[in-house]
Amino acid sequence: MKAPQLPTTFTWLNTDKPLSWELLSGRIVLLDFWTYGCINCMHTVPDLAYLEERFAEEPFKVIGVHTGNFETERDVRQIQLAIERLHIRHPVVVDEAGVIWQSYAVKAWPTFVLVGPRRQILGTWSGEGNRERLAHAVSAALADARAKGELDPSRIAPSEAAEPLAIQSGRHKPGAVRTGLAFPGKVAADPERGLLFVADSGNHRVVGLELRGPGMAAVRFIAGGTEPGFRDGSAQEARFRNPQGLHYAEGSLYICDPGNHRLRVLDLASGAVGTAAGSGEQGRPGGRGGPAAEAALNSPWDVTQHGESLYVAQAGAHQIWRCELRSGLVEPFAGRGQEALADGPAGESCFAQPSGIAVLGGKLFVADSEASAVRTVRLSDGEVSTLAGPDDEDAGAGDKPLLQHPQGVAAADGRLFVADTFQHAVHQWKPSDKGSAAPRDGAAEHPEMSWFGTRAPTGTWQTLIGGRPGAEQRETRPSSAPSNLEQSARTIGPTHEEETEDMLSSGECSEHIDHLLSHLSHASGMCVPGSSSCGADVDVADCMDLSLNEPGGLTVIGEYLYVADTNHHRILAYHLPSGKQEIVHITDL
Numbered sequence: 001m002k003a004p005q006l007p008t009t010f011t012w013l014n015t016d017k018p019l020s021w022e023l024l025s026g027r028i029v030l031l032d033f034w035t036y037g038c039i040n041c042m043h044t045v046p047d048l049a050y051l052e053e054r055f056a057e058e059p060f061k062v063i064g065v066h067t068g069n070f071e072t073e074r075d076v077r078q079i080q081l082a083i084e085r086l087h088i089r090h091p092v093v094v095d096e097a098g099v100i101w102q103s104y105a106v107k108a109w110p111t112f113v114l115v116g117p118r119r120q121i122l123g124t125w126s127g128e129g130n131r132e133r134l135a136h137a138v139s140a141a142l143a144d145a146r147a148k149g150e151l152d153p154s155r156i157a158p159s160e161a162a163e164p165l166a167i168q169s170g171r172h173k174p175g176a177v178r179t180g181l182a183f184p185g186k187v188a189a190d191p192e193r194g195l196l197f198v199a200d201s202g203n204h205r206v207v208g209l210e211l212r213g214p215g216m217a218a219v220r221f222i223a224g225g226t227e228p229g230f231r232d233g234s235a236q237e238a239r240f241r242n243p244q245g246l247h248y249a250e251g252s253l254y255i256c257d258p259g260n261h262r263l264r265v266l267d268l269a270s271g272a273v274g275t276a277a278g279s280g281e282q283g284r285p286g287g288r289g290g291p292a293a294e295a296a297l298n299s300p301w302d303v304t305q306h307g308e309s310l311y312v313a314q315a316g317a318h319q320i321w322r323c324e325l326r327s328g329l330v331e332p333f334a335g336r337g338q339e340a341l342a343d344g345p346a347g348e349s350c351f352a353q354p355s356g357i358a359v360l361g362g363k364l365f366v367a368d369s370e371a372s373a374v375r376t377v378r379l380s381d382g383e384v385s386t387l388a389g390p391d392d393e394d395a396g397a398g399d400k401p402l403l404q405h406p407q408g409v410a411a412a413d414g415r416l417f418v419a420d421t422f423q424h425a426v427h428q429w430k431p432s433d434k435g436s437a438a439p440r441d442g443a444a445e446h447p448e449m450s451w452f453g454t455r456a457p458t459g460t461w462q463t464l465i466g467g468r469p470g471a472e473q474r475e476t477r478p479s480s481a482p483s484n485l486e487q488s489a490r491t492i493g494p495t496h497e498e499e500t501e502d503m504l505s506s507g508e509c510s511e512h513i514d515h516l517l518s519h520l521s522h523a524s525g526m527c528v529p530g531s532s533s534c535g536a537d538v539d540v541a542d543c544m545d546l547s548l549n550e551p552g553g554l555t556v557i558g559e560y561l562y563v564a565d566t567n568h569h570r571i572l573a574y575h576l577p578s579g580k581q582e583i584v585h586i587t588d589l
Contacts, residue, residue, distance in 0.1 A: 003115045004103035006063070006093060011076050013083060015091035019063065021119045026152025027059040028141045030134065031113040033095075033106045035069045036082035037369065037405055037422070039299055039315045039353045040128045041110045043282070045086050047131040051138060052090065058142055059117070059151050064092035067101040069109065070372075070405055072422035078550070081567045085183045085202060116141060117150040180589030181207075184564045184571060186302065186408065186553030188246035188253070195220060196562060196584075197253055198571060199243045199553070204228045206243055206255055206266065207589065214560050214573040215582040219589050223255075223266050223273055230260045230280065238273035240264065245302030245313070245356070245553070254310060258299040263312060263323065276310075277323050277330050285317065285338070289331035292323060297330075301355045302408070302553075304364070306379055311364055313354040320354060320364065320377055334364075334382045341371040341389060346382025351375065356419065356553070360411035361431060361457065367406040367418065374406060374418055374429075376457065387429070387457065388418075399461040401427050408564070412556035417464075419563070424548040425466030426563060426574070431459040465563070465574060465581065466548050546572065546581045 008018035032048060034041040048062050068074040074096045083092060095101055104113055112130065114122040114137055122141055125133060145151045182202025189196055196209040196217060205224030209217035221235055229239030241259025248254075254276060255264040262278030276292060283296035299316030310323040311333065319335035333346060340350035354375070356367030364377040365387065373389030386392075388403055401420060408419030416429040549567035556562070561574040562584070571584040 001121045003113070003119050003121050004100070006100065010096075010100075011094040013076075013080060013092045013094065014088065018093075019091055021115075024061065024115075025119070026117050026150070026154075027061050028117060028138060028145065028151075029115040030060070030062045030138065031065055031104070031115065032062060033065045033067055033101060033104070033109060033111040033113070035067060035073050035109050036079060036086070037070060037073055038109045039370075042086065043128040043299070043316065044110050044130075045088065047128075047134065048090065049087075050131060051135060054135060055138060055142070059153065060138060060142065062090040064088065064090060065095050065100050066092050067095040067098050067106070067109075069370075070422050072404060072424075072550075078567070081549075085567075114138065114141060117145050117152070179570045179583075179586055181569045181571070181586075183566050183569060184552070185242075185244045185566060186246050186256075187555045187562050187564045187571065188248050188553075189555045189557045189562070190248045191557045194557065195248075196555070196557065196571070197246050197248060198564070199246055199255070201242050201244060201566075202569075204240050204242065206240070206246070206253070207586075208253075208268075209584075209586060211557065214575065215584055216587075217584050218587050221268075221271065222589075223271070228259060230257075230262070232264075232274050233272070235266070235271040235273060238264075238266075245300070247303045247305055247310070249305050254303050254305075256300040256303050256312070258301055258315065261297045261299065261316075263297065263300050263303065263310070277312075283314075283317055287317065287332070287337075289321065289329065292328045292330045295330040297321070302357045302367075304357045304359050306359045306364075311357055311359075313357040313366060315353045315355050315369070318351045318353060320351070320357070320366065334377045334384050339370065341368065341373060341386065341391075343375075343385050344383070346377075346384065349382075349384035351384075356406065356408040358409045358411040358416065360414070360416055363457070365409050365411065365416055367409045369405045369407050369421070372403045372405055374403065374409065374416075388461075399463070401425070401461060401463060408551065408553040410554035410556055410561070417554045417556070417561060419551040419554050420467065421550050421552060421566075423467040424550060426464045426548070426551060426554065426561070428462045428464050429459050430462075431457045464561070464576075464579070465572075466551075546583070548572070 006020060008020055012018045052062055066079055072078055076094055079094060108126050112125045112134060116122050123137055181200050184198050185201035186199040187196060194211045196211055198207045200207050203226045205222055207222050208220040210220045211217050223235040224238050224240045228241040231237055231239040240257050243255050243257050245256035246253060251268050253266040253268060255266060257264045260280055261282050262280060263276045264273055265276040266273050277295055278297040279294055281296040283298035287296055289295050298314050300312045301315040302313040304311050308325045312321045314321055317337055318339045319337055320333045321330060322333040323330045335349055335351045336347055338350045339352045341352055342350035351368050352370035354366045355369040358365050362379055366375040368375045371389060374387040376385050376387050403420050404422035406418050407421040410417045418427045420427055548565050551563050552566040553564035554561060559576050561576055563572040563574060565572050572581055573584050574581050
């Protein structure tokens with residue numbers, strides 16, 4: 001079968017020109033159909049890098065076909081940021097309308113299609129875990145084509161490809177806040193000592209900050225380096241790979257290390273980093289756990305604690321696991337490992353890439369990303385229910401949000417905070433249902449547990465930052481039906497921040513700027529130079545836009561909610577009583 005054409009009118013990234021089959025003639029080409037929020041697709045990125053390195057001296061090329069599952073995943077700017085975050089080096093074509101997906105009859109992410117030098121389809125594979133199968137297929141295809149004289153030796157070097165795009169993100173723009181962070185994924189806190197912990201995910205390290213006011217912080221420690229890897233030892237010796245969820249308790253900072261499939265622990269007194277759980281082998285569906293050091297985890301993305309147990313949201317396993325601190329045993333707690341949204345008893349329920357977890361009112365609250373839902377798990381028996389999800393009749397009506405790929409939750413003062421990641425928003429939920437059972441023991445000491453009951457909790461929602469509650473539908477999975485939709489070639493213009501900088505530097509709006517800043521300061525509560533909410537040394541361009549871009553993590557210290565504003569490479573402080581926001585400026589990072 002002849003491979004359908006790759007449209008040259010579509011947006012192409014990581015290359016200086018669109019790639020047609022005519023340009024690719026004489027090569028073996030592997031097409032990777034992916035979407036950036038999918039954990040299975042993330043797992044295959046190292047596999048593709050491995051193939052590119054192994055066959056670097058051969059006429060072989062990987063091309064990504066990005067077909068977004070959610071509306072946000074169709075935004076070219078967001079795809080650019082994902083390419084940078086995932087360190088993808090090969091060209092990527094943006095298949096926004098699913099045209100290429102349909103022409104190749106793709107049914108799932110990720111899917112790989114191997115194409116020969118005469119544009120013939122040689123094979124198709126779906127799912128992760130296919131590294132060796134793909135390597136064998138590429139090797140065999142190269143040998144066969146070489147024997148037939150079909151390879152073009154001049155096409156070894158990717159001469160048509162430019163260097164990967166240097167994304168104009170917040171940490172690169174002239175005049176932007178120099179936070180020193182790269183794609184921070186999660187945050188946690190030690191409220192008693194005023195410490196804020198940041199998973200500096202893009203730099204593969206964890207940063208401990210001492211707060212000196214809501215918008216100022218000094219570096220207390222750095223654990224890990226800027227290059228990915230795995231190593232236990234001192235904070236300086238330790239290495240992580242895309243660290244995410246954090247939880248602090250009694251002098252220990254637990255760190256989810258999904259790239260290494262491990263749960264790590266940092267002793268704040270000594271600075272030593274160790275492994276709390278995980279052998280480093282990626283777990284497979286149906287894993288049973290066992291001793292912590294021997295357990296095969298699968299992209300643990302967030303962690304929380306209740307009593308003597310840690311609870312881990314395993315994004316790759318689509319389950320919640322429990323780690324008993326005393327016994328050192330790790331085991332599944334809720335979810336059967338199938339990627340779906342299903343409520344019910346612990347062993348019958350299903351999650352879809354759980355990425356955030358917090359404890360409130362005798363329950364675990366879970367940001368179930370691919371389900372676009374917030375789930376609850378009863379701690380007494382693991383019973384799972386859905387607090388907010390795509391099937392809610394009242395979702396998007398009134399104040400209840402219609403979520404899109406939430407990745408973070410935090411609980412404090414009897415309230416739940418939700419990072420509605422793909423809608424660039426943060427919501428608050430206050431429980432009002434007192435349940436039908438008596439309060440748990442300890443409710444007097446922990447007021448947030450006083451409403452614990454046997455029924456699913458209800459409450460009121462409020463959007464604190466960002467998008468509106470009833471934003472458009474989350475999932476936009478490509479239709480399997482034929483489509484004649486066409487895309488136009490597009491040029492990527494300046495971002496809103498860049499336009500703002502141009503406006504400020506051009507002098508065209510100087511007579512209006514004082515009025516504009518005054519209006520912003522009073523109407524939105526954002527940080528504005530010259531206003532009482534802004535530091536004297538902050539640049540004007542830094543303060544013009546405090547909107548979020550795919551927030552991933554949340555934590556609360558006193559009256560402030562701290563937000564990991566992932567794609568803006570910064571932490572925001574949100575004052576809960578007043579609604580004012582400001583960037584956390586970090587010294588010495």
